[in-house]
Amino acid sequence: MPQQPPPLIVFDDDPESLSPMTDLRASFEVRTGALTTLERIEHALGRDAAAVWTSDGLAGLASERLDVAVNELPAGDALLLVSARCALPPEAIGELKVGEALREAGGGELVAAHLARADAERFLKAGGKAGALPRGLKSVEQKERCMLRHPCDVIRLRDAAIAMDLALFADEEQVEGLGPGVAILGDHHVAVDPTAEICPLVTLDAQGGPIVIGPDAVVRPGAVICGPAYIGAGSTIVDRAHIKANTAIGPVCKIGGEVGGTIFQGFSNKAHDGHLGDSWVGEWVNFGAGTTNSNLLNTYGEVMMQSSAKAKRVRTGMTFLGAVVGDHAKFAIGTRLMTGAVIGTGAMVAVSGFAPATVEAFAWWTDAGEKRYRMEKFLIAMEAMMGRRDMDATGRYVERVKGLGDRAG
Structure with missing residues (x-):
């Protein structure tokens, strides 16, 4: 035996x-x-x-x-x-x-x-x-x-992790005849759940790698998805979005604009135009219209990253590195994020210039400087956003959030 x-x-x-x-x-x-x-x-x-x-x-x-x-x-x-x-x-x-x-x-x-x-x-x-x-x-x-x-390692190991994951879907039936004007390019596997909706004039470009689209996902007209890519259950890719290679989108997100090499944990919104590259995004994040990040220095040099004000700046050894964005972060319209930025949990950024490279948890950044996000106001906004997805924060979740706020000062 x-x-x-x-x-x-x-x-x-x-x-x-x-x-x-x-x-x-x-x-x-x-x-x-x-x-x-x-x-x-x-x-x-x-x-x-x-x-x-x-x-x-x-x-x-x-x-x-x-x-x-x-x-x-x-x-x-x-x-x-x-x-x-x-x-x-x-x-x-x-x-x-x-x-x-x-x-x-x-x-x-x-x-x-x-x-x-x-x-x-x-x-x-x-x-x-x-x-x-x-x-x-x-x-x-x-x-x-x-x-x-270190947080930057999630991008360092991203391509290999996505390749390992998408290989699990290789035995699923290759899609055919998705609808009028839907183009499938390349020879890599394309797996679309039967409950997903692929609208006319969508391009699924599998020349560079496989594409997997999960249950109840929606891909709106004119969107282009380049493999390798994963679209999670219940997520929506909005009209004319450009989803570039090595992007993995978790459940119930709404994603638009130009997005490449980015992992979304889930339940986040980047529905408007703007670039987001080589980044990791937590849950319940909202990117205002036109928010754009840098993932490459003008010098083509090594990107540094500092995960918090108390942490050391780290030499990442990476040329392409965008942002790591904590849960419940919010960005005003036109926000610009530095190469290698780290945005803490619960932060709100509304500055007319570049946002700081390291934004602390529950910071409230405007052109007037940094303040603390008042916890009672934060919880109201948190409950409102989660309610839009018909979800409620549990008592344990709220207590954890409050504890993080206390630690942030």
């Missing part, structure tokens, strides 16, 4: 390092391609996670959103632990034996470990810190980069 694989535990060892992406979700819930990291790990290993593990501050939110045990270990003499920051899970994870760990070359980041139950429990309760790993653990080196260490 074949031996059963060990229960899979996806653990969140350092969510703070990925803020603002992880202010309102655990690292394994972050959409790092067409899928979240948790979904990709499960597909790569061929089984569902038996449990996930995260900080106490995020555990309640994760338990509301996920159909999996949170911070509770399943039965089993040994457990397979995989880091929630592993955006590109390698095959070597499934080959680990008890007492072995997979580490990323260069920085030695822990990718995964196959541990005896007592060792796994001790490690997880210590917050997934390397010092809590058992002595004598044998290390196996992972040569290719697979871990998120």
Whole structure:
């Protein structure tokens, strides 16, 4: 009888390092391609996670959103632990034996470990810190980069993550005869859910990669979608939008203008003209008409990024890097975002010049300078936007938001 694989535990060892992406979700819930990291790990290993593990501050939110045990270990003499920051899970994870760990070359980041139950429990309760790993653990080196260490890494690993995700749809039936004037270009796979609506004069350009359009999505007349690309369930691509390669749009978004190389977590609006490139966008974000970002310096040099006022500026080693935008951020019409900008959770930006490269959480930026977004006003706006999608914030969600506001000062 074949031996059963060990229960899979996806653990969140350092969510703070990925803020603002992880202010309102655990690292394994972050959409790092067409899928979240948790979904990709499960597909790569061929089984569902038996449990996930995260900080106490995020555990309640994760338990509301996920159909999996949170911070509770399943039965089993040994457990397979995989880091929630592993955006590109390698095959070597499934080959680990008890007492072995997979580490990323260069920085030695822990990718995964196959541990005896007592060792796994001790490690997880210590917050997934390397010092809590058992002595004598044998290390196996992972040569290719697979871990998120900084928010910019979601763009660094984006193309490979999207390619891995879209390959899962390769067996779905190739679409034919979508309607009058709909053009399909190229030889890559195009998968359109039967409930999706593709309007006349849409171009699906699969010359550069596959295109997947999910349930109840709508692509309006004149839109052009270039693969590889993913349009999530219930999202709308507005008239004459240009969706460029390596874009992944989560559920219930409304997207227009020119968008390329950008990941939307979900439930966000960029319905108007304006460029957004090589960026990551959280939930409940609204881009005012004409909002545009820079994803390339005039010098063609390396982009720097600073994730918060207290963080160090990081040399990203990247030439193309746009913005990382936290949940509930709002932008006035005509906003201009700097190359490598980071916009904190709940920020409001309404400046006539370039927005600051780093905008703190719950900052209210105008030409008069920076103020704090009053929490009572913020919550009214938050509830109004979520209500437009027939959704309500849970008590835990509101408390988490208030806690983030208190930390912001």
